[in-house]
Amino acid sequence: MTAPPAKERARPSARAALRAYAAHHRRRAPGEPRAVGLLYVLPALVLYALFLLVPLGQTVWLSFLDWDGLTAASWAGFDNYRELATDPALRAPFAHALVLLFFYAVLPVALGLLLAAALSRFRVRGMTFFRTVLFLPQVLAMVVVGVAWRSILAPDGLLNDVLRAVGAGGLARSWLGDYTWALPAVGVVGTWVETGLCLVLFLAGAQRIPRELYEAARIDGAGAVREFLTVTLPGLRGEIAVALTLTIVAGLRNFDLIYITTSGGPGNATSVPAFEVYRRAFEVNEVGSAAAMGVALTALIFGLTVVVARLVEGRTS
Amino acid sequence: MISRTERTLTYAILGLFTVISLTPVVGILSSAFGERSSLDTGFSLPSGLNWGNFSEAWTRGHFGSYLTNSLLVAAAVVTVTTVLATLAAYGLGAMRFPGSELLFYLFVLGLTLPQEAVLVPLYFDLRHWELTDTYWGLILPQTAQSLAFGVFWMRTYFRNSPRAVVEAARIDGASSWTVLWRVLLPMGRPALSTMVVIVFMWTWNEFLLALVMVSDEAHRTVPLGLAFFQGQHSSDTALLAAASVLIALPVVLVYVLLQRRFIEGMLTGATKE
Numbered sequence: 001m002t003a004p005p006a007k008e009r010a011r012p013s014a015r016a017a018l019r020a021y022a023a024h025h026r027r028r029a030p031g032e033p034r035a036v037g038l039l040y041v042l043p044a045l046v047l048y049a050l051f052l053l054v055p056l057g058q059t060v061w062l063s064f065l066d067w068d069g070l071t072a073a074s075w076a077g078f079d080n081y082r083e084l085a086t087d088p089a090l091r092a093p094f095a096h097a098l099v100l101l102f103f104y105a106v107l108p109v110a111l112g113l114l115l116a117a118a119l120s121r122f123r124v125r126g127m128t129f130f131r132t133v134l135f136l137p138q139v140l141a142m143v144v145v146g147v148a149w150r151s152i153l154a155p156d157g158l159l160n161d162v163l164r165a166v167g168a169g170g171l172a173r174s175w176l177g178d179y180t181w182a183l184p185a186v187g188v189v190g191t192w193v194e195t196g197l198c199l200v201l202f203l204a205g206a207q208r209i210p211r212e213l214y215e216a217a218r219i220d221g222a223g224a225v226r227e228f229l230t231v232t233l234p235g236l237r238g239e240i241a242v243a244l245t246l247t248i249v250a251g252l253r254n255f256d257l258i259y260i261t262t263s264g265g266p267g268n269a270t271s272v273p274a275f276e277v278y279r280r281a282f283e284v285n286e287v288g289s290a291a292a293m294g295v296a297l298t299a300l301i302f303g304l305t306v307v308v309a310r311l312v313e314g315r316t317s
Numbered sequence: 318m319i320s321r322t323e324r325t326l327t328y329a330i331l332g333l334f335t336v337i338s339l340t341p342v343v344g345i346l347s348s349a350f351g352e353r354s355s356l357d358t359g360f361s362l363p364s365g366l367n368w369g370n371f372s373e374a375w376t377r378g379h380f381g382s383y384l385t386n387s388l389l390v391a392a393a394v395v396t397v398t399t400v401l402a403t404l405a406a407y408g409l410g411a412m413r414f415p416g417s418e419l420l421f422y423l424f425v426l427g428l429t430l431p432q433e434a435v436l437v438p439l440y441f442d443l444r445h446w447e448l449t450d451t452y453w454g455l456i457l458p459q460t461a462q463s464l465a466f467g468v469f470w471m472r473t474y475f476r477n478s479p480r481a482v483v484e485a486a487r488i489d490g491a492s493s494w495t496v497l498w499r500v501l502l503p504m505g506r507p508a509l510s511t512m513v514v515i516v517f518m519w520t521w522n523e524f525l526l527a528l529v530m531v532s533d534e535a536h537r538t539v540p541l542g543l544a545f546f547q548g549q550h551s552s553d554t555a556l557l558a559a560a561s562v563l564i565a566l567p568v569v570l571v572y573v574l575l576q577r578r579f580i581e582g583m584l585t586g587a588t589k590e
Contacts, residue, residue, distance in 0.1 A: 036408075036412065036493055037408040037409070037411075037412030037413065037414040037417060038408065038416075038417075040404045040405060040407050040408030040412070040493075041408040041409060041417075041420055043404060043405070044402060044404065044464050044468060045420065047397075047460060047461050047464065048423075048424065048427070048461050048465075051435075051439065051458045051460070052427055052430070052435055052458075052461040052462065052464075052465075053423065054442075055435035055436075055442065056434055056435050058438030058442070059434055059435060059437060059438055061438075062437060062438055115330065115331070115334065118326075118327045118330060118331075119331065121323070121327070122319045124328075128576075130331055131580075132572075132573065133335050134334060134335065134338050135576075135579075135580060136338060136339075136342065136569070136572070138579075139568050139569060140522075140565050140568070140569070141522035141539075141540050141564055141568070142522065142524065143522070143540040143544055143561075143564070144345070144543070144561040144565045145341070147345070147543065147557055147561050148341035148345045148561065149341060151554055151557075151558075152341060152344060158344060192337065197583070197584070200580055200584065201584055204584070242584070246584075249429050249431075253431045253432065255432075255433075255524070255525045256524045256540070259524075259525075259528075259544070260544060260547065273433070274431065274433050277433040277436070277437065278433075278436075278525065278528075278529070281436075281440075282529060287437060290437050291438070294431075294433040294434050294436070295434070297431055297433055297434070298430065298431055298433070298434040301429055301430075301431055302429065305429055
């Protein structure tokens with residue numbers, strides 16, 4: 001397509017016709033050399049490839065090597081992956097990560113849904129304030145979150161103070177130093193961080209559900225519970241998928257919080273893959289094994305996000 | 318009708334969640350302004366505002382220089398990401414060329430990729446190029462990671478911008494560059510500012526990359542500084558809290574001012590087209 005002559009350009013009808021033609025061929029903007037697009041992309045692509053795509057490939061390569069980061073590496077084939085599947089010390093972090101996913105994803109989504117359902121039944125005053133406050137944990141550096149919660153969960157911290165004050169002092173303990181309780185304690189911090197995100201997502205989604213559906217449900221005599229199950233829950237399906245994706249990714253990526261609060265301890269009670277990759281690569285110099293774990297973690301994240309997407313789409317069709 | 322009891326109950330639950338959300342924040346603030354000596358980790362209200370902990374963290378904790386480092390890295394990452402992501406998103410969103418779909422998916426891949434998938438070889442690469450313990454060692458990888466979001470976000474903007482305006486400009490003989498610079502960018506301020514605040518927050522809060530790439534003190538960013546500080550003075554709650562406030566303050570201030578931008582940007586990261 002060439003640019004139209006100046007005379008025609010001035011005539012409104014010709015312009016309208018041209019616009020209609022362009023709208024018909026939406027995919028091609030008029031008069032544009034196609035290859036120019038690639039020029040615009042190129043600078044970003046070079047940087048992205050050098051510092052993200054290439055290292056991604058190198059991680060896969062490293063995962064097939066036996067390398068301590070210093071001396072010459074040797075080919076290990078699938079040995080690193082075999083160890084990952086058989087060595088209990090390497091499997092434990094994945095089990096911990098799955099436990100944490102309950103606290104990072106399932107619990108926040110459930111709490112967010114319940115709260116959103118309660119809040120969308122009538123106009124709540126001061127909603128902007130509540131939303132700002134509940135979303136706040138999302139913008140704080142995880143390092144700061146870790147420092148704050150470490151002092152709350154400390155032996156002489158706020159949680160134990162409260163327990164003692166209500167006469168449950170027997171339950172007080174060093175939450176982050178306890179073999180049984182350290183993992184759930186770190187999990188609760190995740191719930192604290194992610195619940196606001198889910199709530200804000202669901203509130204926005206609930207506003208898009210047509211009011212008539214609620215009115216129809218109420219005319220049919222549905223109570224709060226029926227209304228939730230038949231109107232709110234189906235209406236929020238898309239938002240639930242987004243919330244699950246975001247929280248699962250955040251939960252599995254989580255390194256900062258573990259590093260600050262427990263460093264994987266006590267023992268390896270709170271070690272997770274994200275932390276173990278760092279520890280193996282930079283503290284115990286098992287680079288190949290660390291890379292294999294990084295690959296496995298990436299596969300797990302992609303697998304779970306695909307499952308979430310499938311679950312949602314499957315129910316739609 | 319919604320009963321009075323239900324209204325009261327709803328506000329009560331909302332109040333409870335608000336208190337839970339704020340408790341750690343208030344805890345940090347109260348020990349940051351509290352007495353140095355008190356071992357109490359929490360909630361006796363401090364007697365007046367005590368700024369001593371902040372100056373102590375600033376000088377003895379070296380947070381002054383850490384903040385300078387963080388500011389420098391964040392400014393560079395935000396600037397480079399904004400320019401490169403806008404250009405790339407314009408190419409991918411407003412034009413079509415062979416392979417554009419594939420390139421877009423390559424960028425989207427970065428949205429869910431954990432840092433652990435690239436970090437280990439990245440360290441050895443950067444060490445080989447002698448970029449560890451430099452600002453570049455922090456700026457370049459973080460820019461690459463931010464580009465995933467930036468390209469995704471700005472492409473959505475270019476896709477949704479009104480075709481008619483672009484076509485009118487084109488018919489008037491404007492080049493693709495003029496269309497971007499004179500038409501789409503002036504209209505795209507909201508989308509741009511969302512990207513800027515999100516990338517700023519991520520860069521400012523980034524910890525793992527700094528932990529791996531930086532071993533000398535001269536290039537420490539604030540999150541890294543706090544982690545080391547905690548390692549050395551883990552019992553000094555007041556100083557740790559003051560340092561935490563210094564780290565969180567810039568992001569929280571921007572968040573309070575531009576709350577909508579933050580929420581919009583952070584929730585759209587995972588939405589599909």
